[in-house]
Amino acid sequence: MTNLPISADLIAENNTRLLPALEEDYHALGRKLTRGGVDVDAVKTRVAGFSVAVPSWGAGRGGTRFAKFPLAGEPTNIHEKLEDCAVINQLSRATPRVSPHFPWDKVSDYAGLRQEAAALGLGFDAVNSNTFQDQPGQAHTYATGSLSSTDAATRAQAVAHNIECIEIGRQLGSRDLTVWVGDGTNFPGQQDLGRSLERYLDAAAQIYAALPDDWRMLLEYKMFEPAFYSSVISDWGSSILAAQELGPKAKCLVDLGHHAPNVNIEQIVARLHRFGKLGGFHFNDSKYGDDDLDSGSINPHQLFLVFNELVEAELAPRGDFRPAYMIDQSHNVTDPIESMLSSAEAITACYAKAILVDRAALHGAQEANDTMMAFQALRRAYNVDVGPILAMARYEAGGAIDVLATYRASQWRPRKAQERKAVGLGAGII
Ligand code: AOS
Ligand code: ZN
Ligand code: ZN
Numbered sequence: 196m197t198n199l200p201i202s203a204d205l206i207a208e209n210n211t212r213l214l215p216a217l218e219e220d221y222h223a224l225g226r227k228l229t230r231g232g233v234d235v236d237a238v239k240t241r242v243a244g245f246s247v248a249v250p251s252w253g254a255g256r257g258g259t260r261f262a263k264f265p266l267a268g269e270p271t272n273i274h275e276k277l278e279d280c281a282v283i284n285q286l287s288r289a290t291p292r293v294s295p296h297f298p299w300d301k302v303s304d305y306a307g308l309r310q311e312a313a314a315l316g317l318g319f320d321a322v323n324s325n326t327f328q329d330q331p332g333q334a335h336t337y338a339t340g341s342l343s344s345t346d347a348a349t350r351a352q353a354v355a356h357n358i359e360c361i362e363i364g365r366q367l368g369s370r371d372l373t374v375w376v377g378d379g380t381n382f383p384g385q386q387d388l389g390r391s392l393e394r395y396l397d398a399a400a401q402i403y404a405a406l407p408d409d410w411r412m413l414l415e416y417k418m419f420e421p422a423f424y425s426s427v428i429s430d431w432g433s434s435i436l437a438a439q440e441l442g443p444k445a446k447c448l449v450d451l452g453h454h455a456p457n458v459n460i461e462q463i464v465a466r467l468h469r470f471g472k473l474g475g476f477h478f479n480d481s482k483y484g485d486d487d488l489d490s491g492s493i494n495p496h497q498l499f500l501v502f503n504e505l506v507e508a509e510l511a512p513r514g515d516f517r518p519a520y521m522i523d524q525s526h527n528v529t530d531p532i533e534s535m536l537s538s539a540e541a542i543t544a545c546y547a548k549a550i551l552v553d554r555a556a557l558h559g560a561q562e563a564n565d566t567m568m569a570f571q572a573l574r575r576a577y578n579v580d581v582g583p584i585l586a587m588a589r590y591e592a593g594g595a596i597d598v599l600a601t602y603r604a605s606q607w608r609p610r611k612a613q614e615r616k617a618v619g620l621g622a623g624i625i
Contacts, residue, residue: 197316199285200278201605206286206595209604213586213596220583228579233551235584242547242581243588247478248292248320248521249535251300254279255618257487257525265619266530268612273300274311275615279532281315286601288594289539292320294521295367297360298330305366312367320371321413321475321519322364326353327377327421340378342398343391343427350398357402365407371519372406373448373475374399375415379422379429388425395427396440403441412445413474413519414438417453420485430454431463435472443514446474450523451501452485453477460497464504471513477523478542487525489534491541498541499577502549510554530608536598540585547581 225235254276256266270276284290326341341353416434438445467473480493526534560569586596595601
């Protein structure tokens with residue numbers, strides 16, 4: 196039995212007010228799309244089937260290395276984080292799974308946690324391990340590396356933690372382990388660049404060996420930070436080479452903020468898919484580095500082009516193509532619930548626009564080397580305001596037509612500010 200956090204009456208009240216205008220806009224868009232041979236209801240059905248996971252840590256306020264400004268009423272533990280994630284899903288109907296992070300989300304009863312999530316209408320997505328921070332009472336420090344450490348006992352500890360994450364994930368109903376390591380160096384000569392990768396591969400193989408048959412290990416790459424001279428898994432090349440060496444259950448994970456500025460990420464997506472190694476995505480946006488800004492807030496066109504490749508991949512799947520989509524953002528100056536509502540909408544909108552691309556026209560123009568018409572096939576779809584399709588899909592699924600207005604009307608955060616204990620440094624990432 197589900198027990199959703201926002202009053203169904205409040206959602207209904209808001210929707211009743213907004214429905215006449217939405218119906219008008221939806222039908223007007225439907226008529227326009229029909230002229231191009233597109234059935235708006237069919238697009239809506241595909242949009243309704245799309246979902247993206249939210250990260251448990253994203254429910255808390257993020258920060259920078261300079262400061263973190265907690266928000267009154269933000270969650271301080273996994274139970275409160277789940278409640279907030281349930282609000283996001285109840286209103287958006289697009290985020291039914293939470294991606295947990297260990298040991299941050301550690302509890303004594305994982306079967307109980309799974310039930311608690313289910314009662315809130317949520318399941319669990321990829322489990323994230325953490326060997327980029329030391330934990331209280333930990334025997335060996337990760338100060339100079341984890342899976343690639345020169346110290347065998349440190350590597351063994353990092354491997355054991357990842358295997359524990361798999362075990363926890365099994366109890367939660369997850370099927371993916373995401374591994375991101377901060378391992379790397381700050382000085383030329385600090386470590387042997389070849390041997391550190393060798394040690395990483397050896398440790399990663401031990402984790403891989405512990406994966407259940409239907410699980411995948413997602414290797415997240417990142418160019419720099421926390422290491423500023425070299426990172427062990429710095430780019431998609433390192434990630435795919437490692438994934439190929441580990442085996443078929445190892446895949447690559449693309450975080451949009453983990454590349455050098457202006458890198459053609461959509462091309463990376465196409466490359467990874469070509470080799471059956473596209474495993475997952477962390478959505479965010481960036482201006483300078485791994486800024487973890489809200490999806491689509493800086494470069495929505497890039498997000499659309501990424502989805503254009505993902506739709507191409509859907510049409511020509513290789514192996515078990517089931518990308519794990521997750522929002523990975525740091526909400527430093529907004530209410531995290533509002534940011535994730537807005538981001539889920541931005542991400543889904545880009546998926547909808549990519550569906551609208553006239554594939555026959557695009558492929559025909561590509562074959563004929565008609566550059567302008569190929570570009571126009573993308574441009575036409577990008578220019579469509581798909582808002583009414585998303586809103587109608589949400590409405591029909593029981594969500595809110597206007598997610599932010601309904602959230603604000605619910606007074607969720609002010610109420611939680613009264614009920615929840617003060618956060619200290621809070622639950623978000625720094
Ligand atoms: C780090 O930069 C990566 O994006 C991780 O995916 C994630 O943000 C981290 O595991 C949470 O701290
Ligand atoms: Zn990430
Ligand atoms: Zn990141």
